[in-house]
Amino acid sequence: MRRGLFLLLLVSLVAAGAGLSRAQQGQPVATNAAQYKFVTRSHLPDCQSVALLRGNPRTEPSITFEKFTAGCKIPWHWHTVDTEIMMVQGVSLLELKGQKPVSLGPGGYAFVPARQVHLFSCEGPCQHFDYALGPRDLHYVDSTGKEITPEAALKAAKEKPGLIPAAK
Numbered sequence: 239m240r241r242g243l244f245l246l247l248l249v250s251l252v253a254a255g256a257g258l259s260r261a262q263q264g265q266p267v268a269t270n271a272a273q274y275k276f277v278t279r280s281h282l283p284d285c286q287s288v289a290l291l292r293g294n295p296r297t298e299p300s301i302t303f304e305k306f307t308a309g310c311k312i313p314w315h316w317h318t319v320d321t322e323i324m325m326v327q328g329v330s331l332l333e334l335k336g337q338k339p340v341s342l343g344p345g346g347y348a349f350v351p352a353r354q355v356h357l358f359s360c361e362g363p364c365q366h367f368d369y370a371l372g373p374r375d376l377h378y379v380d381s382t383g384k385e386i387t388p389e390a391a392l393k394a395a396k397e398k399p400g401l402i403p404a405a406k
Contacts, residue, residue: 267292274303281376281388283395285310291367295374302368306330311359313395314379316352319372323348328364333357335383342366355379 274289282288285307293300299319306328314335323332325346332348333339335355342348350356378391 271303276305283310283312283392286312293370295370297373299369299371300374302370304366304368306360306364308360308362310364311395312357313391314355314357314381315391316355316377316379317350317370318352318375318377319370320352321350321371322369323350323358324367324369326365326367329361330364330366331359331361333359355383 269291274291276287276289278284278287287305289303291301291303295302303326323342323346325342325344327344330342330346331339332342332350333356334350340348376388378386378388380386380390380394
C-alpha cells in the first residue's frame with residue numbers, strides 16, 4: 239500500500255510540472271530528502287521549514303517540501319493561485335472556511351482553490367509536498383475575513399493554539 243501511495247504522489251508531482259516554465263520542463267530533477275536545503279521565512283511560523291524543489295515561487299509555479307513541528311499552525315489565510323498538498327508523514331488538519339475540517343495522513347491529498355480561506359495545522363511532526371500553480375503569495379486574515387499583517391496573524395496563532403482531532 240505504501241508503494242501505491244508513493245507512486246500516486248510521484249505521478250501527481252510529474253503532472254504538476256506541466257505548469258512550470260519551458261526551460262524547467264526540459265530539466266530533469268532527481269533528489270532525496272537528505273539533500274533538501276530547508277529555510278524558515280519571516281512571514282511563516284517558526285515551526286515550519288521549507289525546501290524549494292523546483293520553480294521560482296516569485297514568478298512561476300513551484301514545488302516545495304515542507305516540514306512542521308508538533309502542534310504547528312498556519313493561521314487563516316489565502317493564496318491568489320490554486321495549491322495542491324500531498325502529505326508524506328504525520329497527521330494534519332486542513333480547515334477550509336465554510337467546510338468541514340479534513341484530517342490528512344500519509345498519502346493524503348488536498349486541492350485548495352485560489353482565494354479559498356483556510357488554515358493548516360499538524361498534531362505531531364508532519365511533512366508534505368506543496369505545489370503552487372503560479373507565483374506564491376500568502377494573505378493572512380482575521381476571523382472576519384479582513385486581511386491582517388503576518389505579525390498580527392502569527393502573534394494571534396501563538397496565543398490561541400489550534401485543536402486537532404485524532405486521525406481516524
